[in-house]
Amino acid sequence: MGTLLPLITGTIWLYVLVRFVWPLPWGIGARAALACVLLLVAQYHWIVRSFFGSLASPELPQDILVGLGWAFGALLLLAMLLLLRDVAAGLVFLFARGAGRAMLVGRTLNLSLGALALVLSAIGTWQAVRVPDVKDLELTVPGLPPAFDGYRVVQLTDLHVSRLLPEPWVAAVVAKTNALDADLVVITGDLADGSPEARAADVRPLHDLRARDGVLAIPGNHEYYADYRRWMAAYRALGLDMLENAHVVIRRGDAALAVAGITDRQAASFGQPRPDLDAALKGLPPGVPVILLAHRPEGAARHAQAGVALQLSGHTHGGQILGPHLLTQWANEGYVSGLYRVGPMQLYVSNGTGLWNGLAIRLGRPSEITRIVLRAGK
Numbered sequence: 001m002g003t004l005l006p007l008i009t010g011t012i013w014l015y016v017l018v019r020f021v022w023p024l025p026w027g028i029g030a031r032a033a034l035a036c037v038l039l040l041v042a043q044y045h046w047i048v049r050s051f052f053g054s055l056a057s058p059e060l061p062q063d064i065l066v067g068l069g070w071a072f073g074a075l076l077l078l079a080m081l082l083l084l085r086d087v088a089a090g091l092v093f094l095f096a097r098g099a100g101r102a103m104l105v106g107r108t109l110n111l112s113l114g115a116l117a118l119v120l121s122a123i124g125t126w127q128a129v130r131v132p133d134v135k136d137l138e139l140t141v142p143g144l145p146p147a148f149d150g151y152r153v154v155q156l157t158d159l160h161v162s163r164l165l166p167e168p169w170v171a172a173v174v175a176k177t178n179a180l181d182a183d184l185v186v187i188t189g190d191l192a193d194g195s196p197e198a199r200a201a202d203v204r205p206l207h208d209l210r211a212r213d214g215v216l217a218i219p220g221n222h223e224y225y226a227d228y229r230r231w232m233a234a235y236r237a238l239g240l241d242m243l244e245n246a247h248v249v250i251r252r253g254d255a256a257l258a259v260a261g262i263t264d265r266q267a268a269s270f271g272q273p274r275p276d277l278d279a280a281l282k283g284l285p286p287g288v289p290v291i292l293l294a295h296r297p298e299g300a301a302r303h304a305q306a307g308v309a310l311q312l313s314g315h316t317h318g319g320q321i322l323g324p325h326l327l328t329q330w331a332n333e334g335y336v337s338g339l340y341r342v343g344p345m346q347l348y349v350s351n352g353t354g355l356w357n358g359l360a361i362r363l364g365r366p367s368e369i370t371r372i373v374l375r376a377g378k
Contacts, residue, residue, distance in 0.1 A: 005055070006046045012079045013042035019082045020110055041071045045358055056225045057162050057194030058357065065164045066125060069360030073121035076361075080324070081113045124321070124361035129164065131172045132353055132367035134180065137339070139346060140375045141309050143289040145255035149376040153291070154182040154211070156369060157314030158352035160222065161192040161202045165354045171205040173353060173369065178210050180371050184250070185211040187240065188314045188350070189220025189264060189295030193357065195227060196234040207238040213250050216241050216259055220295040220315060221266035222356070228272050243293060245279040258284055260308075261293040275299075277306055297335035297349045304345035311347045312372075318351030322364025337365060348372070 021035050040047070048058035048068075058065065144151075154177055161170055177185060191206070192199045209215045217240045223231050232242050241248065243261025250257045262275040281290065289309040297313040304311075318337040319325020329336035340347040351368050 006043055009042040009045065012075065013039055016075065016079050016082065019086065020078060020114065023110060038075060041068075041075050044068050044072060053194070053198075054225075055358065056222060056356075057198065059194070059198060060163060062163055062166060065357055066129060066360070069128065069164070069357070070121050070125045072359075073124055073361035074117045077120050077124075078114060078117035081117055085109065085113065120363060121361060124363045127362040127366060128320075128355055128360040129169070130367075131169065131176060132369050134176065135368040135370050136373070137348065137370060138373045138375060139310065139339075139348075140377050141289055141291075141346075142344065142377050143287070143309060144257070144374055144376040145252070145289075146376050147252035147255035148257050148374055151257070151374040152180070152183045153312075153372045153374065154180050154185045154369065155188060155312050155348075155350055155372060156185065156353045157188040157295075157312075157350045158190040158220065158317060158354055158356075159187070159192065160190055160352075160354040160356050161199055162194060162357050163202075164357035164360060165202075167202045167205060169354075170202060171208075174205045174208050177369055178208070180369075182211040182371070184213045184259070185209050185215045186259070186293055186312060187215065187217035188293050188312055189218050190222040190314065190352075190356075191217065191220070191235065192231070193222055193225075196230050200234075203234070203238065206235075206240065209239070214241055215239065216243055216248065216261065216293065218243050218261035218293045218295060219263055219267075221264045224264070224266045224270045224272065228267075228270060243280070245273060245276040247280055247284060247290075249285065249288065256285060256288045258288045258290045259293065260284075260290055264295045277303060277308075281306065296332065297340075297347060298333045300333070300335065300340070300342040300345065300347045304343040308345050311342075311345060312350070313347065314350045314352050316349060316352075317355050318349075318362075318365035320355065320359065320362050320365050325365055 017035050021031050049055040053059035192203050235242050244263050247258050247260035260280040262280050263273055267274050292303055292308040292311045294313050296315045316328050316332050316336045319328035325336055335349050337349055337351055350370050351365050353367055
């Protein structure tokens with residue numbers, strides 16, 4: 001990723017240079033200056049990784065990260081708009097020709113697309129860093145005992161606590177979560193970016209999360225990028241019950257509900273335990289319905305075959321931008337956002353509560369704090 005990302009963003013810059021900057025009715029000096037600014041924006045991930053922390057967690061002030069996110073988002077959106085314009089112009093050239101094509105390649109449209117990209121990126125950046133709204137979901141779980149009918153689970157995921165989403169944001173998310181009076185809070189991975197020392201103050205509000213049956217969490221892929229074991233210890237010190245290929249059984253009298261959690265496949269690259277559903281379910285009493293916490297939605301078909309009733313996942317951030325979200329869907333076995341039926345199992349993929357600071361934009365795929373009410377089947 002560290003080598004591939006600059007190549008991808010460099011290609012985006014080159015396309016914008018040829019199709020937007022060069023045709024501008026400006027002098028060569030002005031166009032060269034704009035090209036240099038856009039090159040810096042395109043390569044900002046490489047710059048911050050080299051001089052200001054890491055790719056996962058640049059240690060820069062929040063205002064600067066918001067500004068960089070807005071600029072990079074505008075560049076990305078401009079490239080998308082230019083591509084749509086060029087495809088449309090090509091179709092007009094092939095099938096219609098005439099004045100329509102001239103309008104599609106004119107300088108006025110170019111400038112309009114640039115302005116639109118700036119505005120959309122500003123909206124998307126605000127959507128990315130705001131405290132999420134609550135999304136309500138009611139699910140009928142086969143085999144759920146009547147004693148658990150109406151059981152309230154609040155799912156947080158992909159918090160990505162960082163300099164972009166720091167302590168005040170985390171505290172606001174915690175306060176909003178606590179106000180929901182949940183029976184159980186679950187966090188399905190990617191809690192923080194950076195080292196435990198760098199994020200110590202920012203993650204501290206997680207200690208204040210409250211639910212009758214506690215707070216359960218699992219690692220996501222980002223937990224492995226900065227000393228996995230120390231992060232697991234830090235989360236446990238905050239009062240989070242980390243499920244690493246393990247389960248807990250929640251009881252209401254004689255009735256029981258199991259919540260299992262698995263690690264992330266990124267573990268294999270860092271010498272840590274790989275996801276192991278068999279180990280997570282080992283020793284589970286027979287006939288107890290299982291909710292599985294899995295950071296990625298992939299593997300849902302296997303989990304359904306293993307008897308899981310409900311899987312809660314994140315990782316995809318909902319694709320972040322409506323339209324290009326289809327690429328994220330393709331990369332995650334067809335799952336990107338919302339509720340899916342996978343054989344007898346239900347899979348819910350959250351859009352995420354936060355997001356990685358390297359792509360701080362959301363358009364049409366809002367962040368969420370998910371309140372799930374479980375219902376017993378009739």
